[in-house]
Amino acid sequence: MTTQCDIAIIGMAVMGQNLALNIARKGFAVAVFNRTGEKTQQFITERVADEPIVPTYTLAELAGVLRKPRRIMLMVKAGQAVDEFITAILPHLEPGDLLIDGGNSFFRDTERRIALAENHQLLFLGTGVSGGEYGALHGPSIMPGGHREGYLLVQEILEKAAAQVEDGPCCAYLGPGGSGHFVKMVHNGIEYAIMQAIAEVYDLMRRLYALPTDMIQRFFEEWKESEIASYLVEITARILAVKDPHTQKPLVEVILDAAEQKGTGKWTSQVAFDLGVPTPIINQAVIARSFSFFKEIRTQLAPHHSEISPLPFTSHEAQCLKNSLLFAMVMAFSEGFALLKAASQESGYTLHLPEIARIWKGGCILRTALLSRLQRALTENAPLLFASAEFLSEVKTILPQVRETVHKAANWGIPLPVLGSALTSFDSWTSAVLPANLLQAQRDFFGAHTYRRIDQEGVFHTNWEECS
Ligand SMILES: NC(=O)c1ccc[n+]([C@@H]2O[C@H](COP(=O)([O-])OP(=O)(O)OC[C@H]3O[C@@H](n4cnc5c(N)ncnc54)[C@H](OP(=O)(O)O)[C@@H]3O)[C@@H](O)[C@H]2O)c1
Structure with missing residues (x-):
């Protein structure tokens, strides 16, 4: 067993376990620790084979098995747990050691922690990690920000652990301060918007056109190879194919329509309001989850005699829906990158936007065929991404189909918070005159x-x- 570990991971829940295995499989010795020691033990027994992973059960022991300068990554619940760990580990660290917070921390908390680290002559990175459990194990998208010298200490480890795409690892130093967590927050805002856009297209298919789930599934299956090819479209196709073992119905049909949220979408909206950047699409995606939660009131208020007589569904309607989704995706990315640009100017993050699009191309929940085009569009310096030469003529071509979709939904009382606000956003940005x-x-x-x-x-x- 090695006693000179290259890095430590604190937090042996889903993300920490998988990231530890991923890093160890790239040839680095990893020390692991969890508040509840039994989980560390269980991880070692059940998941570790011959990977160089060293379990530790006190923070003193953890600090003792690390090469200096020490590199310690927290993968714990965002909020108080991060502060508690930082406080607890400080006495075991020396100047020049590096702390990395890989959880979904709020970027302002990261800025406060960076100041604390500096008071102790430590280095600190606030690092977004996208890709969920699978990404953590096989290569996530990693978004580090904070002390550049700190990044240099872990560059090799993080870049080898990250997903690899044709133009490099999906990890890059993004900028100073809380920039890494800021980018991850906006990533999550865009994620909310695209998930909701997909859900709205599904809703139109099942309620306006009365398509059975297996037929809806076939469309998503087809689209996963198209210009909107993306992880979120792909998992939707997979989800729609799953049958409930109890009822034999598609499982999605027996899932309650009340969505949870952890708050990163809401933070994006709040920060966008503070910066004065319009983000109606992300805002509506957050609000859509809030509406979903009021199931009882919605059920009470739903008109009893409003059965929709299904409308005809031809290849034209299929095309309208696919293009509406494409439009919403482009507009959501456009909105997210506008927010990143504003924050970069306001906070001095020096974000390189095409590089952010690049590191989202692999391992990331947002990965999509559109990202290579977004990368190109972002080099154009258009006032907004959708208005770039890369997208504008296409957006204008599909616009009538988006209008048709939103119009039909409004006629039949089907809410389209994201598709509708994507259209309103486009119309607002392109209105020389407003009231x-x-x-x-x-x-x-x-x-x-x-x-x-x-x-x-x-x-x-x-x-x-x-x-x-
Ligand atoms: N799950 C995902 O797909 C995903 C994706 C990207 C980013 N993230 C972020 O990555 C981080 C880790 O996520 P996760 O899903 O693996 O785990 P999680 O459920 O967010 O957190 C569980 C971990 O935090 C520890 N913890 C919780 N409260 C604590 C406290 N008060 N003091 C000390 N430790 C505490 C737990 O220790 P015990 O075992 O002792 O309870 C456990 O190790 C989070 O910030 C999450 O938002 C998650």
């Missing part, structure tokens, strides 16, 4: 907030009570 002139007049009426004119410089106020 904000009236808003300004209203604000000036009740609050003397003043307004600007289209024909004169300066700020004006009208005594509306007297004039009206």
Whole structure:
């Protein structure tokens, strides 16, 4: 058994176990630790064969088996657990050691922890990891931010553990401060939006066109080889094929329509509001989950006599739905990258946007055939991604089909929070005229907030009570 481990992983839940195995299989010796020691023992007994993985049961023991400078990665529940571990491990560390938080921490918490690390002359990386359990084991997308010197200490390990694509490992140093966790947060916001867009297309297929699940499944199966090929479309095709052993129905049909959320989508919206960046698509994806949760009220308020008579479904409707999904995906990425750009300017993250698209191409929950095109589009420096030469003419071509889809859904009372807001977002960005002139007049009426004119410089106020 080695006593000079290259890296430690704290947190032996799904992500930590799989990442430890992945790193060990790349030839690095990994020390592992978990708050509840039995889980470490169980991991060693059940999953470790001849990988160089060293179990430890106290933080002193963990610090003792590591090569210096020590490299310690936390894969624990975001929030208090991270702070508790940092506090507990500090006495065992020396200046120059590196802490990596690989969980879904809020980027502002990461910034606070970086300051704490600096007070102790430690290095700190806040690192997003995407790919779930499978990605952690076989190669995730890794998004590190924080101290660049810290990245250099783990570059080889992280880049070998990451998924590999034609243009390199899906891991790159992203920038200082909480940039890694910021990027992961926005990644999760986009993920919410694309998942919801897929769910809306499924909903239209089953409710507006009354397609049986096996037929819906065949469309997703076909689309997984198309221009919208993506991990999320692929898992949807797989999910729709699974039968419930109790009822023999498709399993998806017996799953309650009330979605959970851990909060990363909500953070994205909150931060976007703070930065003044419109993210209606992500916002609506978060809200859609909130609506889903009110199952009882929805059931109570659902009209009893509103059975939809199924509409005809031909290759035209199939094309409309696929293109609506493509449109929503492009608009969701466009929104996410606009937020990344704004945050990079505001916080000095120096994010290289095409590089972010590149490291999402493999291992990542967001991986899609579109990402190579997004990479190219992001080098164009268009005001928004959807308005790049790479996408704009295609977006304009499919737009009538998106309008048709949203229109039909509205006619029949089927909510399309994401597809609908993707369209509204496009229409807002491409409207030279918006009715904000009236808003300004209203604000000036009740609050003397003043307004600007289209024909004169300066700020004006009208005594509306007297004039009206
Ligand atoms: N699951 C995914 O697909 C996924 C994907 C990307 C990122 N992430 C992020 O990666 C991190 C790990 O995720 P996970 O799903 O593997 O595990 P998790 O369920 O988020 O967390 C479980 C781990 O955290 C430890 N823990 C919880 N509360 C603690 C506390 N108060 N003090 C000390 N330790 C505590 C647990 O220790 P005990 O065993 O002692 O309870 C266990 O090791 C999270 O931040 C998660 O958001 C998860």
